[in-house]
Amino acid sequence: MSFESIAKELGRSEVAVAAIFYGQTQASSEDVEKLSGLLGVPQEALGKLTAYPDRGRSGPMPPVEPLIYRLYEIVQNYGYAYKAVINEKFGDGIMSAIAFSTKVEKEVDPQGVAWVNISMRGKWCLTRNPLFSERPLTQKGSLSRHFSRYRSRNCNCVRLRVTLVARPRSRPWANTSRL
DSSP states (O other): OOHHHHHHHHTSOHHHHHHHHTTSSOOOHHHHHHHHHHHTOOGGGGGGGGSOOOTTOOOSSSOOSHHHHHHHHHHHHHHHHHHHHHHHHHOSEEEEEEEEEEEEEEEEOTTOOEEEEEEEEEEEEEOOOTTSOSSOOOOOSSEEEEEEEEEOSSOEEEEEEEEEOOOOOOOGGGOGGGO
């Protein structure tokens, strides 16, 4: 049974199905129900597939598995070129890896040579320089943290911003009026 055949049954992409089995994305209860029937495995045995995904885990860097190393090498060699072209077309921002889809296709040229075609589709999120704040600092002193949520044309982004804000220190021993 291939990822492609399972993907057709689940109504998902091949890469999404492979990611379910590697624990990098979460299966829905409907996915588990369909997989149970398809694989002839009790639903209880597939319970881990609905657990929180383990995204971003990687092996040694640089990768030692040859195919993963080649993907890493592509980003190493062409990453800044991709970034420059993408920024030129979309402005300053990032491509979401959450609102994201990808697919892998096999192409065979007229000479019979097989080629891999990997396409990636991610939602575009505009960013702003975190060094410039839309709220000026009015006080100085102790450290406080807060989240700044802003809306761009294409998505919501959340950025943690650390600001210094003055708060009077409580020094009960220095207040003699209480004695």
